[in-house]
Amino acid sequence: MPAPIYLDHAATTPVRAEVLDAMLPFFGPRFGNPSSVHRWGREARAALDEARERVARCLGASADEICFTSGGTEGDNLAVLGSWRAVRDARNVVVTTPIEHKAVLAAVHQAAKEGAVERLVNVDAHGRVVPEHYDATVSDQVACVSVMWINNEVGVMQDVPALAELAKSRGALFHTDAVQAFGKVHIDLKSLPVDYLTISGHKIGAPKGIGAMFIRRGTPLEPLMHGGSQDRGRRPGTENVAMTVGFARAAELCLAEHATECARLSAMRDTLETALLERIPDAVVHARGVPRAPHIVNISVPGTDSESMLMALDLQGVACSAGSACQSGSITPSHVLVAMGVRPDIATSAIRMSLGSLNTEDDVRRVSELFPALIAKARRLSGAM
Amino acid sequence: MRERVLVAMSGGVDSSVAAALLVQQGYDVVGATMKLFCYGDEVPDKPCCSLDSINDARRVCEGLGVPHYVLNLETRFGEDVVDNFVNEYAAGRTPIPCVRCNTFTKFRDLLRKADAIDAQYIATGHYARMVDGSLHRGLDPNKDQTYFLWGIDRAVLSRMILPVGSSTKAETREIARSLGLQVVADKVESQDICFVPDGDHTKIIRQRLGADTPALARGPILLADGSVVGEHEGYARYTIGQRRGLPGGFRDPMYVVAIQPETRAVVIGPREALLGSGVIVQEVNWLSEPLTVGARVSVRVRHRSPLAAAEVVRCGDGEVEFALDEPVAAITPGQSLVMYDGEKVLGGGFIARAAGVRSGLPVLAA
Numbered sequence: 001m002p003a004p005i006y007l008d009h010a011a012t013t014p015v016r017a018e019v020l021d022a023m024l025p026f027f028g029p030r031f032g033n034p035s036s037v038h039r040w041g042r043e044a045r046a047a048l049d050e051a052r053e054r055v056a057r058c059l060g061a062s063a064d065e066i067c068f069t070s071g072g073t074e075g076d077n078l079a080v081l082g083s084w085r086a087v088r089d090a091r092n093v094v095v096t097t098p099i100e101h102k103a104v105l106a107a108v109h110q111a112a113k114e115g116a117v118e119r120l121v122n123v124d125a126h127g128r129v130v131p132e133h134y135d136a137t138v139s140d141q142v143a144c145v146s147v148m149w150i151n152n153e154v155g156v157m158q159d160v161p162a163l164a165e166l167a168k169s170r171g172a173l174f175h176t177d178a179v180q181a182f183g184k185v186h187i188d189l190k191s192l193p194v195d196y197l198t199i200s201g202h203k204i205g206a207p208k209g210i211g212a213m214f215i216r217r218g219t220p221l222e223p224l225m226h227g228g229s230q231d232r233g234r235r236p237g238t239e240n241v242a243m244t245v246g247f248a249r250a251a252e253l254c255l256a257e258h259a260t261e262c263a264r265l266s267a268m269r270d271t272l273e274t275a276l277l278e279r280i281p282d283a284v285v286h287a288r289g290v291p292r293a294p295h296i297v298n299i300s301v302p303g304t305d306s307e308s309m310l311m312a313l314d315l316q317g318v319a320c321s322a323g324s325a326c327q328s329g330s331i332t333p334s335h336v337l338v339a340m341g342v343r344p345d346i347a348t349s350a351i352r353m354s355l356g357s358l359n360t361e362d363d364v365r366r367v368s369e370l371f372p373a374l375i376a377k378a379r380r381l382s383g384a385m
Numbered sequence: 386m387r388e389r390v391l392v393a394m395s396g397g398v399d400s401s402v403a404a405a406l407l408v409q410q411g412y413d414v415v416g417a418t419m420k421l422f423c424y425g426d427e428v429p430d431k432p433c434c435s436l437d438s439i440n441d442a443r444r445v446c447e448g449l450g451v452p453h454y455v456l457n458l459e460t461r462f463g464e465d466v467v468d469n470f471v472n473e474y475a476a477g478r479t480p481i482p483c484v485r486c487n488t489f490t491k492f493r494d495l496l497r498k499a500d501a502i503d504a505q506y507i508a509t510g511h512y513a514r515m516v517d518g519s520l521h522r523g524l525d526p527n528k529d530q531t532y533f534l535w536g537i538d539r540a541v542l543s544r545m546i547l548p549v550g551s552s553t554k555a556e557t558r559e560i561a562r563s564l565g566l567q568v569v570a571d572k573v574e575s576q577d578i579c580f581v582p583d584g585d586h587t588k589i590i591r592q593r594l595g596a597d598t599p600a601l602a603r604g605p606i607l608l609a610d611g612s613v614v615g616e617h618e619g620y621a622r623y624t625i626g627q628r629r630g631l632p633g634g635f636r637d638p639m640y641v642v643a644i645q646p647e648t649r650a651v652v653i654g655p656r657e658a659l660l661g662s663g664v665i666v667q668e669v670n671w672l673s674e675p676l677t678v679g680a681r682v683s684v685r686v687r688h689r690s691p692l693a694a695a696e697v698v699r700c701g702d703g704e705v706e707f708a709l710d711e712p713v714a715a716i717t718p719g720q721s722l723v724m725y726d727g728e729k730v731l732g733g734g735f736i737a738r739a740a741g742v743r744s745g746l747p748v749l750a751a
Contacts, residue, residue, distance in 0.1 A: 308501035311454050315415065315502055331457055381500050 004317035005363045009203075009356025010152050010180060010296055011321055015246070016205035016357075022249040023207075026242030034239050035230065044241045051241075054248035058255050059197070060188035061214050067234050068244050071211035072179040075198030076103035076146070078213060078224050078235075079175035083144040083196065084111045086220035087173065091143040093117045095172070098339035099127055099156075104146050104177055105335075116143070126290040127156035127340050134163065142172040144195075149181035153336040153352055155296030156287040157185065164193045173219065179203055179211075183254035184262060184293050195219045199251075201243065205357065206250035210243035265355050266294035268364050272353070273297055275368035280375055284346055286337065295355045300337075300346040304378040307331050309351055312374045318367060321352050387413040390506035390546060391499040393491055394418050394445065394453070396438030399510025401445045401569045402560050403548040407508055408449050409564075415504060416446040416453040419495060421462040421486075422580040444568050458494050465489040467580055471593045474586070474621040475600040477646035478719030481533070481688075481735075482578055487511075488536030488670075496541060506546050513730075514550035518543055520672050520730040525553040532688045535723045535733025536670050590621055604649030606632060609642070609658065620644050623651050626659055626715030640715075660712035661739030664695075666722045667704050669734035673726075676700070682724045682731060684709075686716050692725065706740055 026047065032040030034048045053063045069075045084094050094116045096108050112118040119142075122133045129147065138145060145167040149160050160176050167174040175196035178187065182199045189197065196219070201210040215221055215234065227236030254261075273285055276299060286298040306322035310331070313320050322331050337347040353367070392404040394416045407414050418439045439455055446453035466485045473480035491509060499507045512523030512530045520542060523529040537545075549557050554574075561570035577584055587601055594600065601619035608614055615632035617623065622630060627641045631653055640659050643652040664686060676682065676697050683692040684707060693713050699706035707722070716739040723733040 307454075307456060308498055311415075311452075311498070311502050314452060314454075331455075378501060381497070 001317050002366070004319065005367060006319050006358045007353040007355065007363070007367065008319045008321050009358070010352065010354035012202045012208065013205050013356055014358065015202075015207050016250060016253060018253060019206055019246045019250045023242040023246040026245060030241075032241075034241060035228070047245055048239050048241050051244040051248040055212050055244075055251055058248075058251040059199075059214055060190045060192075062217065064232070065189075065214055065217055067213045067215055067231050068239060068247070069198075069211045069213050069235060070209055071202065072101065072177065072198055072200035073103040074224075075179075075196075075200070075211050075213040076101065076175075076177055077107045078221070079196040079198060080104060080107035080144065080146050081111055082221040082224060083173045083175065083219075084116055085114075085222035087143045088116065091141055091172070093119055093139065093142045095119045095121060095137055095142050095145040097121050097123055097129055097147055099123055099151055099153075099336040100146065100148050101152060101177055101179070102335075104148065108146070117141075121147075123339055125340055125342075126287045127151055127154050127336065128290055129158055129163065135166065138167055138170050138172055140170050142167070142170060144173040144175060146175040146177065148177040148179075150178075150184060150293045150296075151287070151336060152180050153296075153334055153350075154287040154298040154340070155180075155293035157181075157291040157293060159291075160194065161192055168193050180293060180296075182251070183258055184295065186258075189214055189216070196221075201247040201250060204250045204254045206247040207243055210240060210247045212247065261357075262294045268355050268359060268361060269294055269297055271361070272355075272364045272368060273299075275364075276371060279368070279372035283375075284342075286340070286342070286350070297353045297355075298350055299353070300342070300350045301375050301379075302345055302349060303382050304349045304375055306348060306350055308378060309349070309374065312378070313351075313371070316370055316374070318370060321354075322350055387411060388506065389413040389415060389502065389504040390508050391415050391417055391495070391502065391504040392508045393495055393510075394442040395510070396441035396445075396569065397510065397574070398561050398566070398569045398572050399512070399549050399554075399557055401442070401510070401566050402552075402557050402564070403508050403510040403546075404445065404451070405449055405564045405566060406548040406560070407546065408451060412506070414449065414451040415502060416442060416449075416451055417456050417495065417498065418442040418453070419462075419490065420455055420457045420459055421490065422459060422467065441568050441572075445566055448565065448568075456495070456498055458490055461494050462486070462490050467589065468593065470578075470580075470586075471590045473719045474590055475594060475598060475646065476719075477620060477644035479624040479717050480719045481721055482580075483533040484536050484721055484735075487534050488538075492537045492541050492545070496544070499544075506544050507541075508546040508548060510549050511547050512550050512552075512554075513547050514728075515542065515545055515547055516729070520545075521550075521728040522725070522730070523550045528554050531725075531730045532685055532721060532723050535672065535721060535730060536668075537672070539670075539672050542672065587619065587621060599646070599649055602649060604651065607650050607652050609652060609654050614653070617651050620646060620649055620651050625717040656714070659714045661709070661714075661716040661741070662712045663698070663706060663708045663739065663741035664713075664716050664722055665704055665706045665737045665740045666734030667737045669703060669705050669732060671732040673729070673731045676705070676724070676731065682707075682726060685721075685723050685725070686713055686736065687720055704737065705734060708741065 032044035034045040052066050056063045056066045094108050094111050098120045119137050121137050122130045147163050150157050164174040173195045176194050177198050179200045195216045197214040199212050202208040223234050230236050284300045333347045390412045394400045443453045466482050470480045470482045512528040514521040522531050600621035605613045606615035623641045637655040639653045642654040642658045680697045684695045694710040695707040698708045720736050721733050724731040
């Protein structure tokens with residue numbers, strides 16, 4: 001079999017060699033606890049502080065505004081629950097969209113269980129927040145608003161600066177899940193009026209289990225965990241120094257390559273999309289024609305099903321994904337596509353291909369051949385039944 | 386090029402050994418675990434979506450170096466198997482969901498997944514054998530599962546591989562150990578219906594039909610002559626031949642002999658009243674050439690019950706009527722009747738009712 005093709009960078013990415021190198025000393029001689037007073041501790045503390053500064057610089061933030069987390073899910077939970085719990089006595093409504101990552105949606109549901117009023121803002125057929133509905137929903141009773149910058153399934157991009165602006169004008173706190181957006185859009189928190197922003201390491205070449213959250217200076221936040229005074233008490237527990245160092249390195253590399261990599265990815269994405277639509281004229285590419293991420297192609301072909309296609313692709317060495325996998329690994333129709341009002345037969349045939357560092361133009365060429373061939377076969381079978 | 390086979394893996398020892406044997410035999414094995422239902426939050430000890438079983442199957446496949454997938458067949462399974470299960474109870478019958486799961490879920494829906502990945506064959510861990518293209522009983526008489534396999538589309542037989550059908554359960558466990566499948570070798574066998582994890586089928590009936598369903602409402606317990614001798618808390622709690630939950634104080638042990646959903650009555654009688662000398666089956670499926678009137682066969686009317694000699698006395702309208710050489714006890718509507726010629730399975734059907742009940746027994750006008 002020819003070399004396998006990894007088209008699932010939105011799920012996770014390999015740890016970059018530079019990142020691994022940067023981390024290694026902290027698994028070895030520089031093992032100290034950053035809270036210790038001795039030289040080992042000081043050494044670790046210096047590395048941690050430096051990592052925090054470097055991540056802050058990548059975002060246009062100050063070091064004290066960066067809180068290291070275990071990743072996107074923790075950041076999303078901390079932002080939603082932490083902000084609502086901090087201001088709930090004055091404002092009790094939590095606003096989000098139905099196409100958020102489950103980490104945000106489940107955190108909002110949890111807030112609702114604890115007494116919050118949950119409001120979902122409608123999205124259109126492309127997954128874009130409907131401005132009028134957003135305007136009507138974000139009242140002066142809203143505690144916090146959480147809107148993801150780039151959707152992980154279909155790649156649609158929201159106008160986060162404008163959405164944040166409006167939320168601020170109504171006195172609401174604003175969080176954006178920027179897990180897919182980091183490295184794909186320009187982020188400068190000096191001018192962007194968000195209060196919280198969540199990013200994750202393993203989507204950008206750092207290991208799983210590390211992420212960061214931006215918390216604007218002076219913004220209230222109730223911590224999720226209680227313990228020591230690490231990270232100003234916002235996130236107690238001995239810091240994972242090695243991973244923060246790796247994360248900082250990955251973030252810097254990602255930003256340094258931002259322009260060239262985005263251009264490369266969107267060129268490959270366009271080639272792939274054009275080829276697939278040419279060969280499968282009735283295929284539907286979701287969120288096409290609206291601002292979107294350069295690396296995600298979410299395509300549905302009527303008369304096929306995601307589950308069978310994913311198996312067939314995997315057995316040919318092509319790794320894609322569909323919808324959101326539940327804990328068992330089985331596939332259920334994507335809540336994102338359902339919220340976009342996509343027809344059920346289109347939703348259940350969706351395949352997400354997400355490009356990234358591992359991909360070359362040759363991969364795109366091969367997938368442009370293979371995917372339509374597998375689709376044709378699947379349709380022959382479904383037609384025969 | 387090696388032939389591809391999709392192995393339905395439950396995470397148990399039988400299907401794990403089936404997969405391992407096929408790998409040894411040189412097949413291009415692809416493992417699949419079907420996600421068929423979700424317990425939800427109701428059964429705290431069982432994680433959602435049979436997660437442990439799925440994880441076990443995945444680990445076995447990793448060990449064998451073959452791919453493994455989880456296939457979501459929940460919607461179809463709910464319609465074909467679970468809905469039918471509760472409707473059968475509501476109709477006063479005793480359903481046998483494993484038959485419909487094999488017929489519709491494993492050997493129809495899963496087969497379509499096999500088509501999608503160019504797998505010529507589909508394999509399971511059933512104790513049954515394919516011999517010259519025909520379905521035969523498993524060699525271990527205690528484990529034979531052909532009672533649940535009669536409903537498969539005959540055309541599918543040529544695509545089935547049943548690798549453990551020639552082993553005893555003990556041998557299968559031995560093979561599992563020798564192949565290093567420690568994860569599953571000593572797993573306790575589940576006797577429950579998979580979507581009724583705690584053995585209480587009334588829960589799912591209540592869930593699907595509502596708490597006020599007549600099937601779970603109080604009703605009379607009657608004798609054959611119509612006299613009321615007690616009350617029950619729902620006829621769906623009873624099956625033909627059952628003794629548990631009946632009033633005492635009779636000279637002879639009493640059994641459920643009929644369930645009448647129209648009046649919610651459970652009719653009881655002595656052992657003789659359970660005997661039937663004939664049986665009518667419907668939804669008949671043939672796995673060999675259809676029999677005609679006068680044909681002699683052995684039949685089984687309940688899992689693990691002994692074989693009974695019978696003759697076909699009527700065929701038509703999707704029904705077949707058998708006359709039994711010797712009367713058989715507890716012929717139960719909703720259960721299966723499977724026909725055999727020696728070891729070979731000829732076909733089967735769902736029992737509509739006992740027929741030609743001997744005189745003196747309660748032929749009840751409902």
